[in-house]
Amino acid sequence: MAPENIIFEQIRSGGCLSYLLGCLDKKKCVVIDPELDKADEYVELAKFFSSELLYAIDTHTHADHNSACKILREKHAIQVIMHRTTDTPYIDIGVEDGELIEFGAQSLKVVYTPGHTQDAMCLLFRDRIFTGDTLLIGGCGRTDLPGGSPELQYDSLRKLRTLGDEIRVYPGHDYREAVSTLGDEKQNNARMLIPNEKEFVHFMTSRKPPLPRKIEGALEWNRTPIQGTQRGMGEGI
Ligand SMILES: [Fe+2]
Numbered sequence: 001m002a003p004e005n006i007i008f009e010q011i012r013s014g015g016c017l018s019y020l021l022g023c024l025d026k027k028k029c030v031v032i033d034p035e036l037d038k039a040d041e042y043v044e045l046a047k048f049f050s051s052e053l054l055y056a057i058d059t060h061t062h063a064d065h066n067s068a069c070k071i072l073r074e075k076h077a078i079q080v081i082m083h084r085t086t087d088t089p090y091i092d093i094g095v096e097d098g099e100l101i102e103f104g105a106q107s108l109k110v111v112y113t114p115g116h117t118q119d120a121m122c123l124l125f126r127d128r129i130f131t132g133d134t135l136l137i138g139g140c141g142r143t144d145l146p147g148g149s150p151e152l153q154y155d156s157l158r159k160l161r162t163l164g165d166e167i168r169v170y171p172g173h174d175y176r177e178a179v180s181t182l183g184d185e186k187q188n189n190a191r192m193l194i195p196n197e198k199e200f201v202h203f204m205t206s207r208k209p210p211l212p213r214k215i216e217g218a219l220e221w222n223r224t225p226i227q228g229t230q231r232g233m234g235e236g237i
Pocket of ligand 1: 064
């Protein structure tokens with residue numbers, strides 16, 4: 001089999017997963033859902049692969065941990081990408097459904113999947129998909145925080161159902177195993193198996209999980225520009 005000519009590293013930080021993905025030929029890479037404590041590690045990893053870190057991409061506005069995006073932007077001039085509906089004030093590029101994020105000879109395709117938050121997106125890369133908190137292994141992101149919508153989450157999971165079974169799932173958290181396939185999730189994920197929107201909404205709204213422990217600090221950090229206190233105006237989480 002021909003080598004893939006890509007850089008692919010899954011980086012753990014507590015329960016959070018981030019990913020360094022790159023084009024080995026052209027020596028360009030991106031980081032997906034970078035976590036603040038690991039900011040220097042992403043930069044060092046890119047250097048290790050002699051690769052330029054072009055973009056820091058958040059799949060959505062995180063409510064449970066601090067994103068490294070604005071630090072990577074401030075300290076290393078790395079451009080920040082999020083879905084165009086985000087109210088995060090420090091993004092450089094807002095992308096929309098179907099758009100390609102190119103790095104060297106490789107690209108990620110944006111799959112807009114609101115529901116966990118209104119700015120949530122998945123990123124399709126060949127036979128892999130980075131699902132953020134839209135689809136977790138054996139579960140899906142909660143929809144009860146501001147900006148969440150169980151109805152939209154239902155539609156987004158249906159949208160993911162239309163993609164190929166062989167696609168490997170790389171989520172933003174590893175509450176169970178750290179990788180699965182869409183085929184496995186379609187067959188075994190209880191939330192993907194709920195047959196209609198009404199039942200799905202009932203399931204999601206009848207659960208009352210505790211708030212993320214760091215929600216206030218995370219939202220403050222993730223929704224303000226580097227220097228100041230300006231808050232985003234929308235409802236993203
Ligand atoms: Fe999240």
